[in-house]
Amino acid sequence: MNQKPDHFPEGENFYASLRTRYRVAAIWQTLFFSALLIAIVALTALLYNVMDGAFGYVAFDYKKDPAAFTSIPMNELTKEDLLVILKENLSPGAYNKLDNERKMETRAEGELYTLFLERLVQIDTKATWSMTDSLFRSAEIRAEAAEKYPGAQLEFRSWLTPQFLTTPMSSKAEFAGVRTAVLGSLWLVGIAILFAMPVGVGAAIYLHEYAPKNWLTSIIQTNITNLAGVPSIVYGMLGLAVFVRGMEALTSGAAFGVTDSNGRTVLSAGLTMGILVLPLIIINAQEAVRAVPDSLRQAAYGVGATRLQTVWHHVLPNALPGILTGSILAVSRALGETAPLIVVGASTFISLDPASPFSKFTALPIQIYQWTTRPQSEFHAIAASAIIVLLALLLTLNAAAILLRNRFQRKW
């Protein structure tokens, strides 16, 4: 009876099997690691793809010869020259309209030059190339441009410029900017956080400090977890039905004497966004409140503080860094959300800054969506630039959140 199970080798067999086992283990370890490598490659490809689109050669042409307007070479035009040229060549109606928006004399030289290009010589982009192509195939591009677009000029252009941040929308990619969109996004996020933060923190405090352990509390808790998993577009539909349509009198500002508006305002969108980030804020705030040790509360009660005094003077101040970190993360979520805004009715084209909660609006991700879905490559280039702006905003916010956490987080 010396029978051994055959899957338990001995002697030389044992070492052979051990070597196999180690080899298999090494192969799998490589596989596990390569999964992360793929993630890194994907992230790199994404960021590279965006950078690649935002810079590169453009071939462009002027619809009208600049020489027809002035004999001075284009790069030597001064502000005074430009004012004269614009005054002489624009129709009086168009000139007065611009002048009424903002006095021509007070505008910067760059702005006048842009007007000159946009309104008079009418720059016309023929083709764009990616950054990689522009750097490594510059000779081929030159040949291609000369052959396909005779008379066109070739220039290495960064689509992301200071003007891109400060100019409003335009139907021409060359002159479009994200000013309206950035301001719209700020309005949205501001309204959302004004609504969601008090409510969210209140809910978190109620659930942790006040709520009895009963069925209602557990329903609220389960419900919050589930709300966090509802697709954002469903929140958009909710916002469309409730804020845009149901409460149109309020959200359009009709109740406050605003007449030229419907429910598709920045207020409706902001409230929708507020509802969307609410579960996120509650969950984060709950965690922050939970991290405050019980001894603090007991000590407060021990010296005779009421429940509200305990919460207000001891729990909240100690949970504040955590709550703020969570809120910043909620803001960055709201900044990137696109789908609910489409449903609630972001305007596809507006060039006026949002001035009140009852303004029509557009937002940064909406512009990115609009421009990405255009067929022309110059719009893809400005979409890439807008993505860089958005990612930079998000990076700043997240860095702020991390700093806040590291600076104020206490270990109890």
Added chain:
Amino acid sequence: MLFIMKRSFDLSKKPRPGESLIEALLFAAGVLSVFVTVAIVFELGKEAMLFFADPDMTWVKFFTMTKWQPGIGQYGIWALVSATMTTSVIAILIALPLGLASAVYLSEYASHRARSILKPVLEILAGIPTVVYGYFALLFVTPILKNIFKDGIQVYNMLSAGLVMGIMILPLIASMSEDALNAVPRSLREGAYAMGATKLETSLQIVLPAALSGIGAAVIVGISRAVGETMIVAVAAGAGPNFSFNPLDAAETMTGHIARISGGDLSYNTIDYTSLFAIALMLFLVTLTLNLVSQWIVNRFRERYE
């Protein structure tokens, strides 16, 4: 003195309107979240009912027809569900193996230093707005696929959207799975090592099975996220309902359809308007069910080591 003592003793029973008011407000804040859910069900349900109240429309037609052509009054949800299913399946096929492998590496293999470098990569991926993924799908992945499949693939296609969606969901599955793996107590691993198991055998045969419920939950949450994802499919998958399971075809998902139609000029009280709510209600119910199932799995099958 005695009088004061007695008064102060009574203080604890004193009605405090301020405190009660604040407590009521906090309670209202807590209950508001329940109202949000009720409002979602009620508002979506109300409009969806209007949709089904239309004499041409029946539940049976809605759930069995494979054509969605509002122009000729055909609203068969399968034309949209097919695309949702195709993109979600592709996404999970990408995200599950990669996410799980990443989680195993981070939890079982990676040194502290490697973790501190690798983990942020996943966190950055998780933080990128989905519209940026849409840009990436249309302008990076699609041209590559076009090179591979040549004329076999359409400019807008479900494959590109699904692949990128997989990358988007990867961090979610990775981080939820990693939490599940980390929750497995060290003693189990030590036990396996003591029996002479290699690290791989420990990871795959001891730790992974012990964390299976958490991983299952992660996958289901991942599916729910894929079903509800809008911007990637709106940009890259195509603009027009198409009953097809071929990833190389263009087709529109439920979310993509809602986004496209509501982005145009939409007048209230039309069947186009109410049909969107019927889709949204379905979307809500599907994702809600998935999320509930995932929570149920975690609670029901969690191995407890105490």
